[in-house]
Amino acid sequence: MITYQVQHIADIIHAEGPVTGNAVIEHLLIDSRKVVFPGTSLFFAITGPRRDGHQFIAEAYERGIRCFVVKKDFDNHSFEQATFLKVPDVLLALQQLAAYHRRQFNIPVIGITGSNGKTIVKEWLYQLMHTNQHIVRSPRSYNSQIGVPLSVWQMQPEHTLGIFEAGISAAHEMDKLEPVIKPTIGIFTNIGEAHREGFENDRQKAREKAQLFSHVTQLIFCREALAPALYPDEKDRDFFQPDCNFFSWSRIENATLRITAEEKQSGQTLIRAQYQQKDIHITIPFTDRISIDNAITCWCVLLMLGYDEADIQQQMLQLEPVEMRMQLKKGVNNCYLLNDSYSNDTSSLYLALEYLKQQAGGHRTTLIISDILQSGQPEELLYHELAEQLVLHDIDRIIGVGQAISRYRHLFERVMQNAEGTTLNAAQFFDSTESFLQQANTNQFRDEYILLKGARVFAFERISHLLEQQVHQTVMEINLTAMIHNLKEYQKHLQPATKVMAMVKAFSYGSGSAEVAKVLQFHKVDYLAVAYADEGVELRKAGISLPIMVMNADEASFDSLVTYDLEPEIYSFYIYHAFHHYLNSQGIGQFPVHIKFNTGMNRLGFETGEAKAICVLLHEHRTMVVKSVFSHLAGSEDPHLDAFTHEQVALLEQACLVMQQQLGYDFIKHISNTAAILRHPRYQFNMVRLGIGLYGVDSVNDQTLSLQPVATLRTTIAQLRKIKKGESVGYNRMGVVQRDSLIATIRIGYADGYSRKMGNGAAQVYIGGQRAPVIGNICMDMTMVDVTDISGVREGDVVEIFGHHIGIQELAAWAGTIPYEVMTGISQRVKRVYVEE
């Protein structure tokens, strides 16, 4: 591995003044939350429009980073052990360093630019060539001023080919990226409309992008995809090196690869072409135009590199789709929601429409779309084209949100009617997200696939929220102040250096993830843990930046893990290999993970004897880096199981010893859950995992703790009714009264998580300062209680199901279960409200 002395880096980036320290740098970092190897990382305090990297230096310092590249006028008095490299432009320094690193290698490097298709072409080239090349490439679509240097920094001596993509949105940006990538082979995919506003015209944009190719010796491009903006081997010949070879392809004119026919059949396309006076062909497992274009571009590369024809044919057949960064969620009334808010340009929209159609199968499809901002295209043309695309993709309904799109409603009304006969409501328009929300009724959406595509300012999260969930009268109140009180109670019992991982799995034990996580983050817990990746994604979307461990990640969630910086627990060789394979396929290395050992719980985990074998794999693959090693106790609350608990700990300690020796770097060690914190203080190690205690419940009735209840579940009385002695209440006439009675019907049932075991007097609720017993069977959405003995009860009164007056533990006992199940069983239709005192 190539490493750099910090002194050397100071020279490369022309840092000002004397530089102290002799740190060795292996990793570059721009995000203080992503610290993995603090000792060998260099933090670049990059300043963007929305954030100033210098504000995160304290956090990075706290996480162990000691070397920083900062802007000259930064005041650094409070960081004693830090080395600061001062430069006038931090981003430029990052690029200079990466460019220097790039110059250490003399291998072919493919540089890709163009308006669309960069990432897919890059990924497909990787799929096509990785069996006989050791390829380093941009992870995902790291193609920006920051992404490119970070991608190139990954180059190491073992690589035989580099593939990097570069994207620009304004003039003079490519001048900075060209020396970083320094491609020897260029691919110019096309000139489309994206970022048109950053340039004078398409020709200028094409020439700016072509800067990437100013030193290449081979250039691959599609003639009609660049014309009329650029003619590389004709009138723009002097723009390129004199010895540059051009490899063009075209459907309509003479070219190195002349496409002669495209035949689509049962999901495949046979593409015929003429090349060096010969007829050749490939078949790809796609039929859409974008995939065909991208595959042809890749074909050119393989031909240019001299790949054998039979080889090419065989590889092309096996191309796999490159995953899009979009998620499908279940919505109201059996709908599915596809929320694509990553970009708002039309090309990504058309890709999303295609994806929507693909997902929907035969179901109805609806597009909810905001004004398209900064397209650089005249509005009329833009919306006209959008209307055509709707027809082309056979979209059933459009809901336009925004004043611009509303001005062109006639365009849509026309095509939607043509397409659908005269369907009512096939095109609806609203001036703003607000007015949509006011008028929207979730019943308008049923059994359909809905694509949400909104520019950020339109805050489509709110629409997504509306379509995602339903709420009704019953409310669970979460007292966040009480939760923080509980956190502090436990912290009193921890060693100062012991970290806290807050368990927020299962919707924070039913309390609601994002809100709970936000206060925990504010009060500086060190880690969060969730059960499934989706829960982590929710947290990230809500702006949670703490590291998050995911305990039960599966293959379907790998993409989310990476996109949202979630750290999976690796508990078996199966999951290890699957994740390794995925990371490798994405060109990602050193992804943070947590290794779990089974020490007696016999649920998830490697056997402790497998520690060495895991390390061998980790070492060989280097796709993952171990942040922590842990195990889980089966009976920490039970004194009868203390001997077993000690055995479990001893096993984990052995495994950690092996891991430590084999890995050669530090990781966090942890085993204690809530009950163990007080009962087994010796086992706090570097971190504890605080779960149910946070929520105010601890089965260890320790007098040194004073926990406060966090959740209160309340509902209201829907109706009061007087009944006569001998009459019955509810299904199956189970609740027969022995006297004239007053019965209240309350708005909660087993569908809310109020177990049927509570029925027929088993449970009580709290009304008007007193307890009232449940009468009869619990219904799905309602429950009846006997309020005969309570005076002054009225319809609409509030009823406490649990909280300050009825403890969760008590309720759990009535249902023959444990508090965990009660808390997590409260269904999602029960609205959560948060209070802070």
Ligand SMILES: *Cc1c(COP(=O)(O)O)cnc(C)c1O
């Ligand atoms: C849920 C969970 C915890 C927390 O347990 P509590 O008893 O709620 O403190 C700790 N570790 C693991 C692995 C868990 O799954």
